[in-house]
Amino acid sequence: AQSVAQPEDQVNVAEGNPLTVKCTYSVSGNPYLFWYVQYPNRGLQFLLKYITGDNLVKGSYGFEAEFNKSQTSFHLKKPSALVSDSALYFCAVRDINSGYSTLTFGKGTMLLVSP
Amino acid sequence: DAGVIQSPRHEVTEMGQEVTLRCKPISGHNSLFWYRQTMMRGLELLIYFNNNVPIDDSGMPEDRFSAKMPNASFSTLKIQPSEPRDSAVYFCASSLGGQGNQPQHFGDGTRLSIL
Numbered sequence: 001a002q003s004v005a006q007p008e009d010q011v012n013v014a015e016g017n018p019l020t021v022k023c024t025y026s027v028s029g030n031p032y033l034f035w036y037v038q039y040p041n042r043g044l045q046f047l048l049k050y051i052t053g054d055n056l057v058k059g060s061y062g063f064e065a066e067f068n069k070s071q072t073s074f075h076l077k078k079p080s081a082l083v084s085d086s087a088l089y090f091c092a093v094r095d096i097n098s099g100y101s102t103l104t105f106g107k108g109t110m111l112l113v114s115p
Numbered sequence: 116d117a118g119v120i121q122s123p124r125h126e127v128t129e130m131g132q133e134v135t136l137r138c139k140p141i142s143g144h145n146s147l148f149w150y151r152q153t154m155m156r157g158l159e160l161l162i163y164f165n166n167n168v169p170i171d172d173s174g175m176p177e178d179r180f181s182a183k184m185p186n187a188s189f190s191t192l193k194i195q196p197s198e199p200r201d202s203a204v205y206f207c208a209s210s211l212g213g214q215g216n217q218p219q220h221f222g223d224g225t226r227l228s229i230l
Binding site: 036 | 119148158159160163171204208214215216218219220221222223224226
């Protein structure tokens with residue numbers, strides 16, 4: 001089975017400060033990992049992915065994520081938060097060694113960046 | 116470059132009526148997904164097509180729900196008869212390839228309200 005956990009329902013950070021949105025996963029094999037962002041009344045937008053290779057992945061809008069196999073984590077980070085980063089963030093996983101051909105999404109973390 | 120197009124954006128109808136949601140995937144994408152999003156249950160995968168063939172429909176709630184993909188550029192999700200508990204935002208997404216290593220591109224959803 002494949003699963004993903006986002007332990008925080010909400011993350012609050014002040015503009016200009018670094019932000020981290022946490023994600024841990026569970027797979028029987030190796031993972032494909034994704035981060036998406038959702039703004040109000042919009043669909044999910046792809047931010048970045050880890051497939052293989054370098055553990056530090058850089059994505060859109062200055063976001064990055066680090067794949068940590070030993071801790072089974074894929075936390076989303078940004079060095080300096082913007083008010084416009086306020087949105088709902090989803091982590092997703094697919095176990096490439098299983099029969100699953102689809103992604104499993106976390107329940108989402110609301111990021112609120114205050115001015 | 117056109118993204119995934121869903122119609123209608125909003126639908127309000129009475130219980131018992133038939134509802135049809137439509138999706139046009141990104142040209143060239145051969146995987147298509149229907150999701151449902153609610154506050155209580157988060158983002159749920161309903162059905163997944165690859166090359167117009169339904170691969171996994173285990174998420175379809177019950178026989179009242181059906182989905183078709185008659186060609187590579189069009190898919191429908193039908194609810195008949197509709198019930199108030201079907202009220203949700205329904206998303207269509209498409210991706211390239213069937214290996215799960217490419218990001219899914221989401222439409223902006225159909226907000227469905229069943230009275």
